[in-house]
Amino acid sequence: MVEGILPWQASLWQRLAGRSQQAHAYLLHGPGGIGKRALAEHFMKFLLCQQPSATGACGQCKACLLLAAGTHPDCCLIEPEEADKAIRVDQVRQLVGFVSQTAQLGGRKVVLLEPAESMNLNAANALLKSLEEPAGNTVLLLISHQPSRLLPTIKSRCVQQACPLPGPDMSVAWLAERLPELSAEQREELLLLAGNSPLAALSLHGQGVLEIRAQIVDGVKKLLKQQQSPSQLAEAWNPVPLVLLFDWFCEWTHLILRYRMTGDEAGLGLADMQKVVQYLAQKSAPTRLLEMQDWLLAQRQKVLGKANLNRVLLLEALLVQWASLPGPS
Known part of the structure; x- marks a missing residue:
């Protein structure tokens, strides 16, 4: 099992890491709470690492150390400035400026944007040119929980990758490891409320959903x-x-x-x-x-x-x- 990759993501990770040439934009989509963000962050580390392996980033090179410290100059994170708010056009314009620059470490530049469906119309339109003609060696990682809400022109410019859902047994086992204090019935209820998305179930528990x-x-x-x-x-x-x-x-x-x-x-x-x-x-x-x-x-x-x-x-x-x-x- 690859460290940092959830059990149900193993085969997808092998396909992503094993590509001979990476796409300029990926749309990682699926229900909330199945680990898309964790997968995207693992992929981002892999893409920026100076000595990556099939399992992911080395964790020791200059790029990995800068990323761990939150100071990597060739990494850009775009998300709503406030919970439940939209990604604004000004944020996407900053992204466009970042993409047009030369990578400071001489490798790739990586953008992680989540959730893509929270972009308002102006922001989505501002992103289109960067998706169509990314400057230099840039990879954009878009995460979407509701891809049906995205503009068709956004989706058509990305490699669309459906992220796998775990089976019921795998979800139960994963949640049992993290919430051993709950009864089996409580864990089952959490999973039902979360649509069998185990990370969403864990988050809902943290919110006191029961x-x-x-x-x-x-x-x-x-x-x-x-x-x-x-x-x-x-x-x-x-x-x-x-x-x-x-x-x-x-x-x-x-x-x-x-x-x-x-x-x-x-x-x-x-x-x-x-x-x-x-x-x-x-x-x-x-x-x-x-x-x-x-x-x-x-x-x-x-x-x-x-x-x-x-x-x-x-x-x-x-x-x-x-x-x-x-x-x-």
């Missing part, structure tokens, strides 16, 4: 029993990441529709919401469920697109509609 999930599920049940109002819950949920909330409500609406159509009790999702899913499937009109699903998907897209939203008003609107699901057409 506790957050319990809070949200309890709130939904109290809402339907009219024990708490939409405005009370909207205020209480203000610290909860919007992406988490909309992911869960989109999933629950899908499960309700699915159960209403099929009656399949094996497809009710996690145990904490199964009775709610069954109840709403029995009590909600299909047209209202479909309208709810359309609204949720539209709002989720705004959240993912970093739109400037009023959190409390958005959550209150969500909860008012959710509370109105059971009832006549």
